Amino acid sequence: MLSPRRAVIAMAPYSPPSSGRKGKLRLDFNENTVGSSPKVVEAIQRALSADGLTVYPEYFDTKPALAKFFGVTEDEFILANGTDEAIQVLVNTYVDDGQEVLTMHPSYAMYKFYAEVAGAKVRELSYRESDLSFPLETFLDAIRPETRAILIANPNNPTGTGITLEQVVAIVERASHAAVLIDEAYFEFCGVTALPLIERYPNLFVSRTFSKVFGMAAMRIGCLFSQAENVKYMHKAQSPYSVNQLAAIAARAAVEDPDYIANYVREALAARDDIYRGFERLGVPYYPSQANFVLFRLGERSIEIRDKLRERGVLVRDRSYEIAGCVRVTAGTRAQAARFLEELERLL
Ligand SMILES: Cc1ncc(COP(=O)(O)O)c(C=O)c1O
Numbered sequence: 001m002l003s004p005r006r007a008v009i010a011m012a013p014y015s016p017p018s019s020g021r022k023g024k025l026r027l028d029f030n031e032n033t034v035g036s037s038p039k040v041v042e043a044i045q046r047a048l049s050a051d052g053l054t055v056y057p058e059y060f061d062t063k064p065a066l067a068k069f070f071g072v073t074e075d076e077f078i079l080a081n082g083t084d085e086a087i088q089v090l091v092n093t094y095v096d097d098g099q100e101v102l103t104m105h106p107s108y109a110m111y112k113f114y115a116e117v118a119g120a121k122v123r124e125l126s127y128r129e130s131d132l133s134f135p136l137e138t139f140l141d142a143i144r145p146e147t148r149a150i151l152i153a154n155p156n157n158p159t160g161t162g163i164t165l166e167q168v169v170a171i172v173e174r175a176s177h178a179a180v181l182i183d184e185a186y187f188e189f190c191g192v193t194a195l196p197l198i199e200r201y202p203n204l205f206v207s208r209t210f211s212k213v214f215g216m217a218a219m220r221i222g223c224l225f226s227q228a229e230n231v232k233y234m235h236k237a238q239s240p241y242s243v244n245q246l247a248a249i250a251a252r253a254a255v256e257d258p259d260y261i262a263n264y265v266r267e268a269l270a271a272r273d274d275i276y277r278g279f280e281r282l283g284v285p286y287y288p289s290q291a292n293f294v295l296f297r298l299g300e301r302s303i304e305i306r307d308k309l310r311e312r313g314v315l316v317r318d319r320s321y322e323i324a325g326c327v328r329v330t331a332g333t334r335a336q337a338a339r340f341l342e343e344l345e346r347l348l
Contacts, residue, residue: 007097007119014109021315026330027340028315030157030186030293032215033332036250037260040216043253044246057245062252066223069255070195070208075228078235079221079251081242083185086207086224088114091149093230093237094179095120099148104134106158106322108183111151120148132159132287132295132323136167143175150175153183155190158319158328160289168194172201179230181205186291188213188265195225202227210247212292213261213268214254219247268292272331278341282348292331299325305347312343 003009017028026033059079067074080086087110095101097119103111105124115122125142128135134156143150150171155162172180180203182194187208195206209222221243224234254261275294279286286296298305302320306327309316317328329340 005119007116011113011116014113016109017317023313024310025314025336025339027332027336028317028328028330029217030212030291030328030330031217032213032264033330033336034215034264036215037254037257039257039260040214040250040253043249047246047249052245055245057241057243057248059243059248062248065252065255069258070223070225072195072198072225073228075231076198077223077225078231078238079243079248080207080224080238081222081247082211082217082220083183083207083209083222084110084114085220085238085242086222087111087151087181087183088117089224089234089238090151090179090181090205091115091118091120093234095148100144100146101149101151102139102142102147102178103151104139104153104156106319107151108153108157108185111153111183115149115151123147127156127159127161132161134161134163134167136163136170140170140174143171143178145177147175147178150178150180151183152181153185154192154194155186155290157186157291158293158295158317158323158326160287160291160293160295162190162192162290165192165194165197168197168204169201172197172204176201176203179203179205181207183207185209185212188261189268189292190290192290198226202230205230210251210254213264214251215264216247216250216254219250220244221247221251267333268331271334271337274334274337275329275331275341278337278344282341282345284344284348293328294331295319295323295326295328297325298327302327305344308347309340309343312346314340314343316340 101115101120205226211217
């Protein structure tokens with residue numbers, strides 16, 4: 001029996017409950033709940049051919065379109081196989097075995113995952129217990145000379161809470177010796193972005209994904225932005241073909257249909273308001289969110305109600321293992337929110 005690396009032995013297994021979701025109302029993964037723009041599907045269908053599949057991917061059509069959409073130059077970002085690979089590339093580029101990565105808890109599980117796989121020392125700070133807000137002063141005090149990377153989601157998953165650009169700047173300035181990633185997977189729902197700040201701060205990295213608002217989680221594509229010098233190094237640390245050709249074509253089609261996204265955001269924010277109002281009516285405590293999901297408190301019945309909702313065809317995500325009694329629901333359309341609230345009311 002071969003022995004894996006010590007870092008891998010020490011890791012807790014991570015397996016999100018991602019099977020058996022088909023045909024159900026999927027309010028458990030913060031995905032787009034109505035699907036990608038039809039133009040994306042058409043572009044993939046047009047591009048699909050036996051001959052096309054024989055060729056290693058080329059990104060010369062996609063990169064200029066994405067650069068234009070995001071307002072950067074082509075040498076200021078890498079394409080990545082989702083944010084997940086962006087996190088991995090950043091850690092592999094800047095963090096050596098045994099070095100320190102600073103992140104938050106609870107947050108997106110992949111920060112700790114990739115830092116641990118790389119053999120880094122992970123330090124986690126907690127969101128404030130009272131309102132799950134970001135504890136800026138505590139965080140700034142926790143940045144040490146040995147901190148090599150900082151990984152923060154803005155807004156954060158699963159809390160839904162965000163930080164301001166002033167707070168981002170305070171962190172980036174205090175940690176000028178570290179790579180600071182601001183993961184903006186849910187940017188479109190809050191409108192706060194650190195992307196223009198990459199021009200000013202050579203230690204700032206910003207990620208975006210096509211998995212959420214764009215409705216393309218299955219394609220696995222995202223972007224990681226930073227100054228061109230950093231991007232050069234990240235290219236060195238990344239496989240040249242990690243984003244498949246159809247995903248690259250899909251991303252290009254997606255950014256060419258911005259109205260589709262704007263309409264979806266409007267609908268999801270209205271659905272989120274309906275969910276708030278429903279919780280208030282039902283006396284369910286919740287945390288106001290800056291993203292397309294809401295964390296709410298069911299107390300001791302959280303897992304039971306999650307399971308009963310599933311039996312009724314509605315999927316939500318239990319988070320009680322990290323915030324006692326809490327469950328997270330995705331805001332999709334207003335009709336979906338109404339269905340969720342109706343089923344929840346029945347169970348309470
Ligand atoms: C904060 C955050 N970042 C990134 C992701 C996933 O991104 P991707 O599908 O691009 O790997 C998620 C998904 O849940 C997330 O919550």
